[in-house]
Amino acid sequence: MNPASEPLVLVSHPLCPYVQRAAIVLMEKGVPFERRDVDLAHKPRWFLELSPLGKTPVLLAGGDAIFESAVICEYLDETLLPPLHPRDALQRARHRAWMEFGSALLNAIAAFYNAPDEAALAARAADIRARFARVEAALGDGPWFAGPELGLVDAVFGPVFRYFDVFDTIGDFGCLEGLPKVCAWRAALAGRPSVREAVGPEYPELLSEFLWGRGSALARRMGAGTPVLAD
CATH class of the missing domain: 1.20.1050.10 (Glutathione S-transferase Yfyf (Class Pi); Chain A, domain 2)
Structure with missing residues:
Protein backbone atom coordinates (compact mmCIF):
# COMPACT_ATOMS: atom_id res chain seq x y z
CA MET A 1 0.00 0.00 0.00
CA ASN A 2 1.17 3.53 -0.76
CA PRO A 3 2.32 4.98 2.59
CA ALA A 4 1.72 8.53 1.40
CA SER A 5 -1.69 10.17 1.76
CA GLU A 6 -1.48 11.64 -1.74
CA PRO A 7 -0.74 10.00 -5.13
CA LEU A 8 2.92 9.49 -5.95
CA VAL A 9 4.42 11.85 -8.53
CA LEU A 10 7.57 10.96 -10.47
CA VAL A 11 9.29 14.10 -11.73
CA SER A 12 10.88 12.95 -14.94
CA HIS A 13 12.69 13.59 -18.20
CA PRO A 14 11.76 11.54 -21.30
CA LEU A 15 15.33 10.31 -21.90
CA CYS A 16 16.65 9.95 -18.35
CA PRO A 17 17.68 6.32 -17.64
CA TYR A 18 17.55 6.98 -13.90
CA VAL A 19 13.90 7.98 -14.18
CA GLN A 20 13.25 4.73 -16.00
CA ARG A 21 14.57 2.77 -13.01
CA ALA A 22 12.03 4.35 -10.69
CA ALA A 23 9.22 3.95 -13.21
CA ILE A 24 10.01 0.24 -13.60
CA VAL A 25 9.93 -0.28 -9.84
CA LEU A 26 6.65 1.59 -9.48
CA MET A 27 5.05 -0.49 -12.21
CA GLU A 28 6.39 -3.73 -10.74
CA LYS A 29 4.76 -2.69 -7.46
CA GLY A 30 1.48 -2.07 -9.27
CA VAL A 31 1.15 1.42 -7.78
CA PRO A 32 -0.51 4.22 -9.77
CA PHE A 33 1.60 7.33 -10.14
CA GLU A 34 1.68 10.57 -12.06
CA ARG A 35 4.64 11.29 -14.30
CA ARG A 36 5.59 14.96 -14.61
CA ASP A 37 8.28 15.79 -17.18
CA VAL A 38 10.57 18.79 -16.87
CA ASP A 39 12.81 20.52 -19.39
CA LEU A 40 16.31 20.05 -17.98
CA ALA A 41 17.65 22.72 -20.35
CA HIS A 42 15.33 25.25 -18.70
CA LYS A 43 14.78 23.98 -15.18
CA PRO A 44 11.77 25.54 -13.47
CA ARG A 45 12.24 27.08 -10.06
CA TRP A 46 9.86 24.62 -8.38
CA PHE A 47 11.99 21.74 -9.66
CA LEU A 48 15.26 23.24 -8.39
CA GLU A 49 13.65 23.69 -4.99
CA LEU A 50 12.87 19.96 -4.92
CA SER A 51 16.09 18.62 -6.45
CA PRO A 52 19.27 19.98 -4.81
CA LEU A 53 21.38 18.54 -7.65
CA GLY A 54 19.02 19.71 -10.38
CA LYS A 55 18.64 16.17 -11.68
CA THR A 56 15.80 13.77 -12.34
CA PRO A 57 14.16 11.72 -10.98
CA VAL A 58 12.45 13.20 -7.96
CA LEU A 59 9.67 11.28 -6.23
CA LEU A 60 6.96 13.33 -4.54
CA ALA A 61 5.48 11.22 -1.77
CA GLY A 62 2.89 13.19 0.13
CA GLY A 63 4.62 16.33 1.32
CA ASP A 64 8.13 14.96 0.86
CA ALA A 65 10.50 15.06 -2.11
CA ILE A 66 12.98 12.19 -2.50
CA PHE A 67 15.84 12.58 -4.97
CA GLU A 68 18.48 10.20 -6.40
CA SER A 69 17.24 7.13 -8.24
CA ALA A 70 18.89 4.52 -6.00
CA VAL A 71 17.37 6.13 -2.91
CA ILE A 72 13.96 6.30 -4.57
CA CYS A 73 14.10 2.63 -5.56
CA GLU A 74 15.18 1.58 -2.08
CA TYR A 75 12.40 3.65 -0.50
CA LEU A 76 9.78 2.12 -2.78
CA ASP A 77 11.07 -1.36 -2.04
CA GLU A 78 10.95 -0.78 1.71
CA THR A 79 7.41 0.62 1.69
CA LEU A 80 5.59 -1.20 -1.12
CA LEU A 81 4.99 -4.86 -1.91
CA PRO A 82 6.22 -7.08 -3.46
CA PRO A 83 9.86 -6.77 -2.30
CA LEU A 84 12.38 -6.72 -5.13
CA HIS A 85 15.55 -6.93 -3.03
CA PRO A 86 16.70 -10.25 -1.54
CA ARG A 87 15.89 -10.82 2.12
CA ASP A 88 19.41 -12.01 2.91
Whole structure:
Protein backbone atom coordinates (compact mmCIF):
# COMPACT_ATOMS: atom_id res chain seq x y z
CA MET A 1 0.00 0.00 0.00
CA ASN A 2 1.17 3.53 -0.76
CA PRO A 3 2.32 4.98 2.59
CA ALA A 4 1.72 8.53 1.40
CA SER A 5 -1.69 10.17 1.76
CA GLU A 6 -1.48 11.64 -1.74
CA PRO A 7 -0.74 10.00 -5.13
CA LEU A 8 2.92 9.49 -5.95
CA VAL A 9 4.42 11.85 -8.53
CA LEU A 10 7.57 10.96 -10.47
CA VAL A 11 9.29 14.10 -11.73
CA SER A 12 10.88 12.95 -14.94
CA HIS A 13 12.69 13.59 -18.20
CA PRO A 14 11.76 11.54 -21.30
CA LEU A 15 15.33 10.31 -21.90
CA CYS A 16 16.65 9.95 -18.35
CA PRO A 17 17.68 6.32 -17.64
CA TYR A 18 17.55 6.98 -13.90
CA VAL A 19 13.90 7.98 -14.18
CA GLN A 20 13.25 4.73 -16.00
CA ARG A 21 14.57 2.77 -13.01
CA ALA A 22 12.03 4.35 -10.69
CA ALA A 23 9.22 3.95 -13.21
CA ILE A 24 10.01 0.24 -13.60
CA VAL A 25 9.93 -0.28 -9.84
CA LEU A 26 6.65 1.59 -9.48
CA MET A 27 5.05 -0.49 -12.21
CA GLU A 28 6.39 -3.73 -10.74
CA LYS A 29 4.76 -2.69 -7.46
CA GLY A 30 1.48 -2.07 -9.27
CA VAL A 31 1.15 1.42 -7.78
CA PRO A 32 -0.51 4.22 -9.77
CA PHE A 33 1.60 7.33 -10.14
CA GLU A 34 1.68 10.57 -12.06
CA ARG A 35 4.64 11.29 -14.30
CA ARG A 36 5.59 14.96 -14.61
CA ASP A 37 8.28 15.79 -17.18
CA VAL A 38 10.57 18.79 -16.87
CA ASP A 39 12.81 20.52 -19.39
CA LEU A 40 16.31 20.05 -17.98
CA ALA A 41 17.65 22.72 -20.35
CA HIS A 42 15.33 25.25 -18.70
CA LYS A 43 14.78 23.98 -15.18
CA PRO A 44 11.77 25.54 -13.47
CA ARG A 45 12.24 27.08 -10.06
CA TRP A 46 9.86 24.62 -8.38
CA PHE A 47 11.99 21.74 -9.66
CA LEU A 48 15.26 23.24 -8.39
CA GLU A 49 13.65 23.69 -4.99
CA LEU A 50 12.87 19.96 -4.92
CA SER A 51 16.09 18.62 -6.45
CA PRO A 52 19.27 19.98 -4.81
CA LEU A 53 21.38 18.54 -7.65
CA GLY A 54 19.02 19.71 -10.38
CA LYS A 55 18.64 16.17 -11.68
CA THR A 56 15.80 13.77 -12.34
CA PRO A 57 14.16 11.72 -10.98
CA VAL A 58 12.45 13.20 -7.96
CA LEU A 59 9.67 11.28 -6.23
CA LEU A 60 6.96 13.33 -4.54
CA ALA A 61 5.48 11.22 -1.77
CA GLY A 62 2.89 13.19 0.13
CA GLY A 63 4.62 16.33 1.32
CA ASP A 64 8.13 14.96 0.86
CA ALA A 65 10.50 15.06 -2.11
CA ILE A 66 12.98 12.19 -2.50
CA PHE A 67 15.84 12.58 -4.97
CA GLU A 68 18.48 10.20 -6.40
CA SER A 69 17.24 7.13 -8.24
CA ALA A 70 18.89 4.52 -6.00
CA VAL A 71 17.37 6.13 -2.91
CA ILE A 72 13.96 6.30 -4.57
CA CYS A 73 14.10 2.63 -5.56
CA GLU A 74 15.18 1.58 -2.08
CA TYR A 75 12.40 3.65 -0.50
CA LEU A 76 9.78 2.12 -2.78
CA ASP A 77 11.07 -1.36 -2.04
CA GLU A 78 10.95 -0.78 1.71
CA THR A 79 7.41 0.62 1.69
CA LEU A 80 5.59 -1.20 -1.12
CA LEU A 81 4.99 -4.86 -1.91
CA PRO A 82 6.22 -7.08 -3.46
CA PRO A 83 9.86 -6.77 -2.30
CA LEU A 84 12.38 -6.72 -5.13
CA HIS A 85 15.55 -6.93 -3.03
CA PRO A 86 16.70 -10.25 -1.54
CA ARG A 87 15.89 -10.82 2.12
CA ASP A 88 19.41 -12.01 2.91
CA ALA A 89 21.61 -9.05 3.96
CA LEU A 90 24.68 -10.31 2.11
CA GLN A 91 22.73 -10.82 -1.10
CA ARG A 92 21.17 -7.35 -0.75
CA ALA A 93 24.65 -5.88 -0.46
CA ARG A 94 25.73 -7.79 -3.56
CA HIS A 95 22.73 -6.49 -5.49
CA ARG A 96 23.40 -2.92 -4.37
CA ALA A 97 26.97 -3.27 -5.64
CA TRP A 98 25.71 -4.38 -9.06
CA MET A 99 23.28 -1.48 -9.12
CA GLU A 100 26.31 0.81 -8.72
CA PHE A 101 28.02 -1.14 -11.50
CA GLY A 102 25.02 -0.36 -13.69
CA SER A 103 25.42 3.35 -12.94
CA ALA A 104 29.10 3.18 -13.90
CA LEU A 105 28.09 1.44 -17.12
CA LEU A 106 25.76 4.35 -17.93
CA ASN A 107 28.77 6.67 -17.54
CA ALA A 108 30.72 4.47 -19.96
CA ILE A 109 27.85 4.66 -22.44
CA ALA A 110 27.88 8.47 -22.18
CA ALA A 111 31.61 8.44 -22.89
CA PHE A 112 30.88 6.28 -25.94
CA TYR A 113 28.28 8.54 -27.52
CA ASN A 114 30.38 11.62 -26.70
CA ALA A 115 33.62 10.17 -28.15
CA PRO A 116 35.15 12.90 -30.32
CA ASP A 117 36.81 10.71 -32.96
CA GLU A 118 36.90 7.17 -34.35
CA ALA A 119 39.79 6.04 -32.16
CA ALA A 120 38.03 7.18 -29.01
CA LEU A 121 34.76 5.60 -30.21
CA ALA A 122 36.47 2.22 -30.67
CA ALA A 123 38.17 2.50 -27.28
CA ARG A 124 34.90 3.33 -25.52
CA ALA A 125 33.14 0.43 -27.25
CA ALA A 126 35.90 -1.92 -26.06
CA ASP A 127 35.51 -0.58 -22.53
CA ILE A 128 31.77 -1.25 -22.60
CA ARG A 129 32.40 -4.78 -23.91
CA ALA A 130 34.84 -5.44 -21.04
CA ARG A 131 32.28 -4.24 -18.49
CA PHE A 132 29.57 -6.45 -19.95
CA ALA A 133 31.99 -9.37 -19.77
CA ARG A 134 32.06 -8.86 -15.99
CA VAL A 135 28.27 -8.97 -15.98
CA GLU A 136 28.32 -12.17 -18.05
CA ALA A 137 30.47 -13.84 -15.39
CA ALA A 138 28.00 -12.82 -12.65
CA LEU A 139 24.83 -14.04 -14.38
CA GLY A 140 23.25 -17.40 -13.66
CA ASP A 141 20.58 -19.31 -15.54
CA GLY A 142 18.20 -16.34 -15.75
CA PRO A 143 15.90 -15.09 -16.91
CA TRP A 144 16.70 -12.27 -14.46
CA PHE A 145 19.88 -11.17 -12.76
CA ALA A 146 19.33 -13.36 -9.71
CA GLY A 147 17.30 -16.14 -11.35
CA PRO A 148 13.53 -16.56 -11.55
CA GLU A 149 12.55 -13.38 -9.64
CA LEU A 150 12.99 -9.89 -11.05
CA GLY A 151 14.80 -7.48 -8.72
CA LEU A 152 16.17 -3.96 -8.45
CA VAL A 153 19.30 -4.87 -10.42
CA ASP A 154 17.04 -5.71 -13.36
CA ALA A 155 15.34 -2.32 -13.01
CA VAL A 156 18.77 -0.69 -13.28
CA PHE A 157 19.89 -2.63 -16.35
CA GLY A 158 16.66 -2.32 -18.34
CA PRO A 159 17.47 1.32 -19.23
CA VAL A 160 21.12 0.39 -19.91
CA PHE A 161 20.16 -2.10 -22.60
CA ARG A 162 17.63 0.30 -24.14
CA TYR A 163 20.47 2.46 -25.46
CA PHE A 164 21.62 -0.44 -27.62
CA ASP A 165 18.26 -0.66 -29.35
CA VAL A 166 19.21 2.63 -30.99
CA PHE A 167 22.97 1.99 -31.22
CA ASP A 168 22.24 -1.22 -33.13
CA THR A 169 20.48 0.79 -35.84
CA ILE A 170 23.68 2.79 -36.39
CA GLY A 171 26.21 -0.02 -36.59
CA ASP A 172 27.81 -3.09 -35.05
CA PHE A 173 30.06 -1.96 -32.23
CA GLY A 174 30.66 -5.40 -30.71
CA CYS A 175 29.64 -4.32 -27.22
CA LEU A 176 27.64 -7.49 -26.54
CA GLU A 177 29.46 -9.85 -28.88
CA GLY A 178 30.11 -13.33 -27.50
CA LEU A 179 28.09 -12.72 -24.31
CA PRO A 180 25.11 -15.12 -24.54
CA LYS A 181 23.87 -14.67 -20.97
CA VAL A 182 23.93 -10.89 -21.25
CA CYS A 183 22.09 -11.06 -24.58
CA ALA A 184 19.45 -13.38 -23.14
CA TRP A 185 18.99 -11.04 -20.16
CA ARG A 186 18.64 -8.09 -22.51
CA ALA A 187 15.94 -9.91 -24.48
CA ALA A 188 14.05 -10.89 -21.32
CA LEU A 189 14.06 -7.32 -20.05
CA ALA A 190 12.94 -5.99 -23.42
CA GLY A 191 9.87 -8.19 -23.15
CA ARG A 192 8.95 -7.15 -19.61
CA PRO A 193 5.92 -4.79 -19.62
CA SER A 194 7.34 -2.53 -16.91
CA VAL A 195 10.56 -2.07 -18.89
CA ARG A 196 8.77 -1.43 -22.18
CA GLU A 197 6.40 1.09 -20.61
CA ALA A 198 9.08 3.00 -18.70
CA VAL A 199 9.48 5.23 -21.77
CA GLY A 200 7.05 6.71 -24.26
CA PRO A 201 6.70 5.61 -27.90
CA GLU A 202 8.70 8.64 -29.00
CA TYR A 203 11.80 7.52 -27.07
CA PRO A 204 13.85 6.09 -30.01
CA GLU A 205 13.33 9.24 -32.06
CA LEU A 206 14.15 11.51 -29.12
CA LEU A 207 17.31 9.55 -28.33
CA SER A 208 18.40 9.63 -31.97
CA GLU A 209 17.92 13.41 -32.02
CA PHE A 210 19.90 13.72 -28.80
CA LEU A 211 22.77 11.62 -30.18
CA TRP A 212 22.77 13.57 -33.43
CA GLY A 213 23.13 16.79 -31.49
CA ARG A 214 26.27 15.67 -29.68
CA GLY A 215 28.52 16.46 -32.65
CA SER A 216 30.53 13.33 -31.80
CA ALA A 217 32.04 10.53 -33.86
CA LEU A 218 28.82 8.58 -33.40
CA ALA A 219 26.77 11.54 -34.65
CA ARG A 220 28.96 11.80 -37.74
CA ARG A 221 28.40 8.11 -38.43
CA MET A 222 24.66 8.68 -38.12
CA GLY A 223 24.91 11.49 -40.64
CA ALA A 224 26.99 9.43 -43.05
CA GLY A 225 24.48 6.59 -42.92
CA THR A 226 27.29 4.04 -43.17
CA PRO A 227 27.74 0.99 -40.93
CA VAL A 228 30.22 1.02 -38.08
CA LEU A 229 31.99 -2.31 -37.93
CA ALA A 230 33.57 -3.70 -34.80
CA ASP A 231 37.29 -4.38 -34.92
